[in-house]
Amino acid sequence: MGPSVCTTERNPMAAASSPELPTAPGPGGPSSGVLAAFEAAKGFMPLHEGLALHAAATEAARLGLPLLEVGTYCGRSTILLADAARAAGVTALTVDHHRGSEEQQPGWEYHDPETVDPEVGLMDTLPAFRRTLHRAGLEDHVVALVGRSPQIARIWNTPLGLVFIDGGHTDEHANADYEGWAPRVAHGGLLVIHDVFPAPEDEFTGQAPYRVYLRALASGAFTEVSVTDSLRVLRRTRTGSDPRR
Numbered sequence: 001m002g003p004s005v006c007t008t009e010r011n012p013m014a015a016a017s018s019p020e021l022p023t024a025p026g027p028g029g030p031s032s033g034v035l036a037a038f039e040a041a042k043g044f045m046p047l048h049e050g051l052a053l054h055a056a057a058t059e060a061a062r063l064g065l066p067l068l069e070v071g072t073y074c075g076r077s078t079i080l081l082a083d084a085a086r087a088a089g090v091t092a093l094t095v096d097h098h099r100g101s102e103e104q105q106p107g108w109e110y111h112d113p114e115t116v117d118p119e120v121g122l123m124d125t126l127p128a129f130r131r132t133l134h135r136a137g138l139e140d141h142v143v144a145l146v147g148r149s150p151q152i153a154r155i156w157n158t159p160l161g162l163v164f165i166d167g168g169h170t171d172e173h174a175n176a177d178y179e180g181w182a183p184r185v186a187h188g189g190l191l192v193i194h195d196v197f198p199a200p201e202d203e204f205t206g207q208a209p210y211r212v213y214l215r216a217l218a219s220g221a222f223t224e225v226s227v228t229d230s231l232r233v234l235r236r237t238r239t240g241s242d243p244r245r
């Protein structure tokens, strides 16, 4: 494998066109060491969205419940959940089958040949994820759940302080993530959704996350807390998660 520093930012123009976006942590933000590990990890999250995710995770961790991410990839965003979990004495959980999303497969825009296991001939981001966490010194604060998100969600009953949805971008996958994990967000806990692009011309990988975000708001169970580019933070303020149930 080549150098570990190979960051793919999904929509660099979004950050470039917004000069007021934060590029350094505020009080209670990640340390310089954690930020360096985040910047060095392969992944798709720009810094300003990462800082917003860290702030949400830090707040949610005060509930004393686990923080869960759907979509580990190589661990870039996991570092931020793990750091917030470490500070609060809770655990970060991260779910991924590690075979990559549709747009990350060979021949697609977000494919990274370094993520392919040459023996099996399929993507396998688990080794890179483990290296990322090891380098960040955060292994003790993360439990990796390797498998398909709906399959794991079906057997998961523990309430969660935060659910961060950053998995597959088809309607099928994004809706399954919402249906599987949103019901587990505790009262006062946070639901965070990445890659929410209301304008079709801004989206790079489809608008399914935007539709899931609208679905969460329409449920009446979640109230918007913050918007940082494509990262939306919602708080559970009522029970339920779907107006159709």
Ligand SMILES: C[S@@+](CC[C@H](N)C(=O)[O-])C[C@H]1O[C@@H](n2cnc3c(N)ncnc32)[C@H](O)[C@@H]1O
Binding pocket: 042, 043, 044, 045, 070, 071, 072, 073, 074, 075, 076, 077, 078, 095, 096, 097, 098, 099, 100, 101, 125, 147, 148, 149, 150, 166, 167, 168, 169, 173
């Ligand atoms: C956009 S990447 C996650 C990026 C990561 N959060 C970061 O900050 O770099 C999406 C990940 O979701 C995983 N994924 C997609 N569909 C999934 C599913 N149904 N179950 C589990 N993992 C899935 C893919 O393997 C991929 O690693």
